[in-house]
Amino acid sequence: MKLIYAIVNDEDSPRLMAEINRAGNRVTKLASSGGFLRSGNTTLMTVVTDDQLEGVLEIIRKYSKSRKAAINANVAPTSMGGNYMPYPVEVQVGGATVFVVNVEHFEKI
DSSP states (O other): OEEEEEEEETTTHHHHHHHHHHTTOOOEEEEEEOSSSOOEEEEEEEEEOTTTHHHHHHHHHHHOOEEEEEEEEOOOOOTTOOOOOOEEEEEEEEOEEEEEEEOSOOOOO
16 A cells, blocks of 8 residues: 655645545645745645556646746845835746655554
8 A cells, every 4th residue: 555645736636636536535635835935735645555556646647737827026125226026927836746655554443
């Protein structure tokens, strides 16, 4: 058995959870936050058999695509004066960070 930790964007998590459930797996959701953009992330955990592993990873790949988004850069004014003007910067958001670990024992009580 394997334990899958998938850290995904908050926007991707509802659909991803529904698809993992539709495939017959239970999933646990943990709220988390990212450090770089301070955007909301969701950590999903699910236990699968070795045979189910690749199928669940394919679901994560399909519903956690990375995409580009514009954010306002928070750049402080320089010492030379001038106005503070946030400007949009294009960044990659979404995608998933996935960890798969072996499970010695699993019991649902």
